[in-house]
Amino acid sequence: MSKIIPVLTVLLALIVIWYAAAVKMNSTWTYDQAERAGTEVTFSELITDTMSQKRPLLPAPHQIVTELWDTTVEKKITSKRSMVYQGSITLKTTLLGFGFGIVIGIAIATVIVLSRIGRLTLMPWAIISQTIPIVALAPIIVVLSNAVGTGTLMVPKAIIAAYLSFYPVLVSMVKGLQSPDQMQLDLLKTYGASQSEVFWKLRLPSSMPYFFASLKVSVAAAFVGAVVAELSTSAIAGLGARMLIGSQFGEPMIMWAALFAAAILAAILIFLVGGFEKLARNLMGGRAV
Amino acid sequence: MKKPVIDAQNVDLTFQTNDGPVHALKDVNLQIDKGEFVSFIGPSGCGKTTFLRCIAGLETPTGGTLTVNGLTPEEARKSRSYGYVFQAAGLYPWRTIAGNIKLPLEIMDFPKQDMDKRVEKVLDLVDLKGFGKKYPWQLSGGMQQRASIARALAFDAEILLMDEPFGALDEIVRDKLNEEVLKLWAATNKTIGFVTHSIPEAVYLSTKIVVMSPRPGRITDVIESPLPKERPLEIRDTPEFIEIAHRVRDGLRAGHDV
Numbered sequence: 001m002s003k004i005i006p007v008l009t010v011l012l013a014l015i016v017i018w019y020a021a022a023v024k025m026n027s028t029w030t031y032d033q034a035e036r037a038g039t040e041v042t043f044s045e046l047i048t049d050t051m052s053q054k055r056p057l058l059p060a061p062h063q064i065v066t067e068l069w070d071t072t073v074e075k076k077i078t079s080k081r082s083m084v085y086q087g088s089i090t091l092k093t094t095l096l097g098f099g100f101g102i103v104i105g106i107a108i109a110t111v112i113v114l115s116r117i118g119r120l121t122l123m124p125w126a127i128i129s130q131t132i133p134i135v136a137l138a139p140i141i142v143v144l145s146n147a148v149g150t151g152t153l154m155v156p157k158a159i160i161a162a163y164l165s166f167y168p169v170l171v172s173m174v175k176g177l178q179s180p181d182q183m184q185l186d187l188l189k190t191y192g193a194s195q196s197e198v199f200w201k202l203r204l205p206s207s208m209p210y211f212f213a214s215l216k217v218s219v220a221a222a223f224v225g226a227v228v229a230e231l232s233t234s235a236i237a238g239l240g241a242r243m244l245i246g247s248q249f250g251e252p253m254i255m256w257a258a259l260f261a262a263a264i265l266a267a268i269l270i271f272l273v274g275g276f277e278k279l280a281r282n283l284m285g286g287r288a289v
Numbered sequence: 290m291k292k293p294v295i296d297a298q299n300v301d302l303t304f305q306t307n308d309g310p311v312h313a314l315k316d317v318n319l320q321i322d323k324g325e326f327v328s329f330i331g332p333s334g335c336g337k338t339t340f341l342r343c344i345a346g347l348e349t350p351t352g353g354t355l356t357v358n359g360l361t362p363e364e365a366r367k368s369r370s371y372g373y374v375f376q377a378a379g380l381y382p383w384r385t386i387a388g389n390i391k392l393p394l395e396i397m398d399f400p401k402q403d404m405d406k407r408v409e410k411v412l413d414l415v416d417l418k419g420f421g422k423k424y425p426w427q428l429s430g431g432m433q434q435r436a437s438i439a440r441a442l443a444f445d446a447e448i449l450l451m452d453e454p455f456g457a458l459d460e461i462v463r464d465k466l467n468e469e470v471l472k473l474w475a476a477t478n479k480t481i482g483f484v485t486h487s488i489p490e491a492v493y494l495s496t497k498i499v500v501m502s503p504r505p506g507r508i509t510d511v512i513e514s515p516l517p518k519e520r521p522l523e524i525r526d527t528p529e530f531i532e533i534a535h536r537v538r539d540g541l542r543a544g545h546d547v
Contacts, residue, residue: 183375183376186375190371208383
């Protein structure tokens, strides 16, 4: 409860500011229309008009909620205009990219931790990879994967999502796999444990708290990657594509509804990963580090 | 004449560091017989832990000879001659107490049915019966350290090496655990090497007290304790006890003649 009150206060303040901004920004259009018709606008007319324009500069919150409701609950899921349909495409890309990202992140981290050569060669490249703007890389990835013959856009989009999401996993896993101290390693040495036993019995379980902490960041990165991929690969489906269509065809409602759908979907994903983390922690001894 | 379990002849160990060589051990000669309880005492940097690690094959001496059961420390380690107890319990938080004790057994490929029996047996030895299903965080510091001793005992090593195992515990818990270690020693008849900072602890536990001093790490005195094997805590108030403690203190002071 004590957490909810501050959050609601901020939310309320944001909504008030939003409504005020909507009136201000949309009023230009209202005054223009009135001038052409040669009429005067009263204050109450101004409010009603700015709250209900078809193509407002800044839609009022209730308009976005209505649009979201129309495009999720009212529309059939199979419809191209359904946000559920569009969202499911983005979700599929996100999850595929997230999965790739986890596998790649763990694999590279393992090589880095277990071999000196890996440490010297791979880590700098992993860091450099994140300095290249993904928007610049996206078209190249699309062209290349088309050349290889993957057919659909799903694969390049997932690669782009994975490109962003592997990095947090990699960094955390390198730290996690190296987290056992010298004493722990010595203990296993006194048992005559092999390298692989040290890895499976000590390093990997020790890294799990680091791993789960990275998942929340990673899933968010995968989601951003998926949306950016849809924006920059001239995709025609997915929330990112809806945003682009909304802006290109002057349909702000579509754009804003897609934006909110994306925010809600991202929140759900992070919430689910958080739940998964709790579950895993319980399985690993309740209060594992 | 019986051969000693641990035999060190002129053992030297020099670490090469960025600030030049550090003489950690110099000319260490020591014989430990089967069933002895040997304490190593001395100030920080006297090489007591380093010497224990040499016996365990975790460090390699740069000079002299060191044998464990007639083997090199490395070979002795591979033949599972000893269990090692560190200053921190170092239990895996994701494993139960029983799971932690099974760790060395899994690595040494003990048969599955045998494992549970062994876990039961060593939990009983360290007085933790019924705690096998608990996780480490559910146990107090002293209990965790007992569990780590149980883990070192699980695979029936002949030698038990303990590196300041109770250093991080308060004195009341430490007294209790000292009593238990003696009981354990009587019950298992193991050879024990025990590193400590505490004079009363060393005198109370040992049949042989090795006094060491730093720069370079060396042995300054080896005291054979005349105390009987049966030792109630009250023995610490007897004149014999106080006399040995006195000699240990003198030995420590003599090493500090700088």
